[in-house]
Amino acid sequence: MPGELDSYDVIVIGGGPGGAMASTVLADSGKRVLVLEAARFPRYHIGESLLSGTADLMARIGVLDRVERDGYIKKHGVQWVWGDSREPWTVYFKDALAMPYDYGYQVERGPFDKMLLDNAREHGVDVREEHRVVDFTLPADAAGTGTVTYRDAAGRTGTAEARWIVDASGQGGTVTRRLHSQGWDPYLKNLAVWSYWKGATRPPGVDAGNTFLPTFDEGWWWFIPLRDDVTSIGAVVDSSVLVKHRADGMEAYYTAALERTPELAERLAGARRVEGLRVARDWSYVYDRFAGDGYVACGDAACFIDPLFSTGVHLAMLSGFLAAVSVNTELDHPEVGRARVLDFYENAYRKEFARLRAQVYFLYGGHGTNKDSYFWHARSQFDVPGIDPQQAFISLIAGAFAHRSWYSRYLRQLDVPGQLRDTIEQIFDGKSTGVGVDPQRPLVRSDGFTVVEDLAVDGAHLRPARSIRTAGGASLALSPPLERLLELADGTGGSVDLVDRLVTGGAGREGAQSLVHEAVSYGLLVPAT
Numbered sequence: 001m002p003g004e005l006d007s008y009d010v011i012v013i014g015g016g017p018g019g020a021m022a023s024t025v026l027a028d029s030g031k032r033v034l035v036l037e038a039a040r041f042p043r044y045h046i047g048e049s050l051l052s053g054t055a056d057l058m059a060r061i062g063v064l065d066r067v068e069r070d071g072y073i074k075k076h077g078v079q080w081v082w083g084d085s086r087e088p089w090t091v092y093f094k095d096a097l098a099m100p101y102d103y104g105y106q107v108e109r110g111p112f113d114k115m116l117l118d119n120a121r122e123h124g125v126d127v128r129e130e131h132r133v134v135d136f137t138l139p140a141d142a143a144g145t146g147t148v149t150y151r152d153a154a155g156r157t158g159t160a161e162a163r164w165i166v167d168a169s170g171q172g173g174t175v176t177r178r179l180h181s182q183g184w185d186p187y188l189k190n191l192a193v194w195s196y197w198k199g200a201t202r203p204p205g206v207d208a209g210n211t212f213l214p215t216f217d218e219g220w221w222w223f224i225p226l227r228d229d230v231t232s233i234g235a236v237v238d239s240s241v242l243v244k245h246r247a248d249g250m251e252a253y254y255t256a257a258l259e260r261t262p263e264l265a266e267r268l269a270g271a272r273r274v275e276g277l278r279v280a281r282d283w284s285y286v287y288d289r290f291a292g293d294g295y296v297a298c299g300d301a302a303c304f305i306d307p308l309f310s311t312g313v314h315l316a317m318l319s320g321f322l323a324a325v326s327v328n329t330e331l332d333h334p335e336v337g338r339a340r341v342l343d344f345y346e347n348a349y350r351k352e353f354a355r356l357r358a359q360v361y362f363l364y365g366g367h368g369t370n371k372d373s374y375f376w377h378a379r380s381q382f383d384v385p386g387i388d389p390q391q392a393f394i395s396l397i398a399g400a401f402a403h404r405s406w407y408s409r410y411l412r413q414l415d416v417p418g419q420l421r422d423t424i425e426q427i428f429d430g431k432s433t434g435v436g437v438d439p440q441r442p443l444v445r446s447d448g449f450t451v452v453e454d455l456a457v458d459g460a461h462l463r464p465a466r467s468i469r470t471a472g473g474a475s476l477a478l479s480p481p482l483e484r485l486l487e488l489a490d491g492t493g494g495s496v497d498l499v500d501r502l503v504t505g506g507a508g509r510e511g512a513q514s515l516v517h518e519a520v521s522y523g524l525l526v527p528a529t
């Protein structure tokens, strides 16, 4: 009831996947947590396809069994009509060897988000639905408290206070929008137009739950199979389409675009639309800061990439988890230092954002067949400002070396510049270590990085750990194998030799290859002069 809310350790604004994850982990660590959620759940939300890595996050807060019991559709892979030919091709999560689960889920966000929020309640979180945050103040100093003013469904206002505020309010960014500047990505200014169908044809067997992503001249489609024979079908196009087709209306555009995608039209023969059309702008953005004194922003309140790789819920839950362990650490171990904790959070979330965004650029860039189309042309550049795409993708591979059969599949199908393709293939084959690096040429440890005292996740807290900061600003954990590699690089052997030495020392070959490649990609090892 308004007026009765008092002091909390943490107030979370928004009860979507990011807020539910953050609040549950904090409550599990004994914190008094209040979630203020503007809507009454279940509420509609877009974002229905989950990455397989999200299953791991769901298991952490004890909801994976419930998702399984509730019979959400399992997706074992993604079928694409993307790249050089219109022949459909499929990638399977089982081929991404390093993943703990070889499937993800397709979820209706209304019941799914409600289940996450109910679970937070069951873990001791004080959840107030239909409580919209209308104002806030931040703590004046590390010992102070911030306040949050809310309005409930009856229009009454009230105030609650806490040492920390977690902004999990989605694209509205209650805290971030007021305090920080939002950078828009000029390459990912998209618009989504979607609806729901019944009776669409699904492939047989294990492929029935797969996402299907066919392209057409002005964009691409998602086909996401949901429970009860419902399928979510949406087009992602350039945002200028809305202006161009204002006169005919988006209904006419949606229908005409479907007809221009034969592989999709075929699956919809005999199917019927069961809902009206929905339209949303899905421009990619990132705020210049994700955290500051007394607050952290997670999920869409900090950044958003694009619907293409289904990264939104994953990033929201991952950053919700990281926000919780960061806040836990600051509250329970103030001696660690607020600045260090915030620095850790900001770096960790930005790194994951950049890694997944590189993958999205790569996929857009790889559909090079439609040179006359504005949509594809504008996104087919491998020269995004501020990002070296070659380096970005190679870093991506470094972080996911064990998924190489997966990436090899993409390389076979996509229109990737020849030099980049060769480099990546050679890296996978163990014949190269990075762009323009001769694998036989002796390598030495470079002077272009520093080792800093940092933090790493340990259960629901952060513990001291050492990291490497590169001249380019990247941050990498200084693990014992990486330390060993830096010692081994004494200018007497090239990358192939270094891999052999690591293997002789007991490392697995794949892990050793990945490590050497990562060290070269980030400029930690350089050719001896």
Ligand SMILES: Cc1cc2nc3c(=O)[nH]c(=O)nc-3n(C[C@H](O)[C@H](O)[C@H](O)COP(=O)(O)OP(=O)(O)OC[C@H]3O[C@@H](n4cnc5c(N)ncnc54)[C@H](O)[C@@H]3O)c2cc1C
Residues within 6 Å of the ligand: 013, 014, 015, 016, 017, 018, 019, 036, 037, 038, 039, 045, 046, 047, 048, 049, 050, 051, 131, 132, 133, 134, 168, 169, 170, 171, 172, 174, 192, 280, 281, 282, 298, 299, 300, 301, 304, 306, 307, 310, 311, 312, 313, 314, 316
């Ligand atoms: C077209 C499109 C397609 C997408 N497809 C996918 C997909 O297939 N897979 C995927 O993983 N992601 C997808 N996404 C992204 C996904 O929807 C989001 O990234 C995800 O929902 C972010 O979770 P969140 O917890 O940060 O925010 P949200 O899920 O948006 O939750 C924020 C909550 O905060 C509440 N709130 C807002 N303001 C206030 C306030 N002032 N006071 C109190 N409460 C407030 C809202 O009511 C809401 O419940 C898609 C996005 C778009 C636009």
